[in-house]
Amino acid sequence: MNWLTSFVRPKIRSLVGPKEVPENLWRKCPSCGHMIFHKELEKALQVCTHCGHHMRLPVKQRLKLLFDGGAYTAIELPKPAHDPLRFKDLKRYGDRLKDAQAKTGEKDAILVTHGKLQGQNVVIAAFDFDFMGGSMGMAVGEGLVAAAELAILQKAPLIAIPASGGARMQEGILSLMQMARTTVAVDKVKEAGLPYIVLLTDPTTGGVTASFAMLGDVAIAEPGAVIGFAGARVIEATIRETLPEGFQRAEYLLDHGMVDMVVSRTELKDTLGKILAMLTHRQAAGDVIPLPSDKAPVTAKPTQKEKPVDRKIVQDGDFEVVDDGSSDRTKPAE
CATH class of the missing domain: 3.90.226.10 (2-enoyl-CoA Hydratase; Chain A, domain 1)
Incomplete structure (x- = not known):
């Protein structure tokens, strides 16, 4: 009887009895209060899966x-x-x-x-x-x-x-x-x-x-x-x-x-x-995608040389008039 009490019964209890659960298996989010399983939290890089709070x-x-x-x-x-x-x-x-x-x-x-x-x-x-x-x-x-x-x-x-x-x-x-x-x-x-x-x-x-x-x-x-x-x-x-x-x-x-x-x-x-x-002026980490353009390329037109304009000074009373055929600017005569 002593053998059954001191050896057999404790052995059976250790096999079928309730096991102690470690306290660190669950973490409480300090922001939303949800309980998160520790492996799930590690997989999420210590970020709450409910509210996104970043833990240390x-x-x-x-x-x-x-x-x-x-x-x-x-x-x-x-x-x-x-x-x-x-x-x-x-x-x-x-x-x-x-x-x-x-x-x-x-x-x-x-x-x-x-x-x-x-x-x-x-x-x-x-x-x-x-x-x-x-x-x-x-x-x-x-x-x-x-x-x-x-x-x-x-x-x-x-x-x-x-x-x-x-x-x-x-x-x-x-x-x-x-x-x-x-x-x-x-x-x-x-x-x-x-x-x-x-x-x-x-x-x-x-x-x-x-x-x-x-x-x-x-x-x-x-x-x-x-x-x-x-x-x-x-x-x-x-x-x-x-x-x-x-x-x-x-x-x-x-x-x-x-x-x-x-x-x-x-x-x-x-x-x-x-x-x-x-x-560091290295190539961008992502692919560079060119933007589509629906406009035809614009070609530069050849520039035309301007026709030289003959200018003459005409005396008009107290003013000298610069006559180039288009300007009406005047300046006092010296």
């Missing part, structure tokens, strides 16, 4: 989406000083870095990669929001500088994809200095005559927006992305006014001239390919 896309999945065949090469970035200020709040900054590195498998919040996008060599610097909110510290500044130098070396366009809450407060003034460094790096890319394109994703705020993120030759944003400097609640508390609906969203910025276009995630690769083709 993991950085490696984004890179695979943009590069041809999902193949790219990540470069090794220079290693900056570790916790230079010995900063501590509720937790040591060094411990926060270790936790973020263990969570993401990356050394910091930026990946610098290169490969082909629709046959064109490109360098892409993409932020990882899962690493301390994509905050910009010295390592991110080094990454942007390295990406610019690599683009100049390869004579390739540079694409920056920020997803950041701004400067990294744990590095103080050293973090704010990266705003100037990244701006200079972008200027070097432009001086080399290379395209610099920025893809603004959710969110792009703080010091990142105030530096390299708004310097692109073309600024593209994903639908619904939050783009701004200070937070909406901080602005409302400062100006003591209610902000308009959709404030700091990609569509609002498009209407007010802050971004050039808002492009759905499924169309990003084709759009970037066409823009790069135009900026």
Whole structure:
């Protein structure tokens, strides 16, 4: 009886009993509230199949989406000083870095990669929001500088994809200095005559927006992305006014001239390919179809030489009249 109770019965229950369902099989859309199966959401590139809301896309999945065949090469970035200020709040900054590195498998919040996008060599610097909110510290500044130098070396366009809450407060003034460094790096890319394109994703705020993120030759944003400097609640508390609906969203910025276009995630690769083709004077990605013309070609008629006109001056009182047979202009006699 003891054998049946302790061995046989648990074995049978494990075979026929209810199985635990993982909690991450379904995702709730933050916009419309629909529950979406995780495989369906991955297939739709983290875009809600009901309302089209663009959820945050993991950085490696984004890179695979943009590069041809999902193949790219990540470069090794220079290693900056570790916790230079010995900063501590509720937790040591060094411990926060270790936790973020263990969570993401990356050394910091930026990946610098290169490969082909629709046959064109490109360098892409993409932020990882899962690493301390994509905050910009010295390592991110080094990454942007390295990406610019690599683009100049390869004579390739540079694409920056920020997803950041701004400067990294744990590095103080050293973090704010990266705003100037990244701006200079972008200027070097432009001086080399290379395209610099920025893809603004959710969110792009703080010091990142105030530096390299708004310097692109073309600024593209994903639908619904939050783009701004200070937070909406901080602005409302400062100006003591209610902000308009959709404030700091990609569509609002498009209407007010802050971004050039808002492009759905499924169309990003084709759009970037066409823009790069135009900026680098390559052949257009699509077929060029000549417009039909129902008018016969116009042939230029031979010009006839004008017959020389004899001009004579006739004295008429106080005026000299220029008589060419057609003109009635007069001028005072000298």
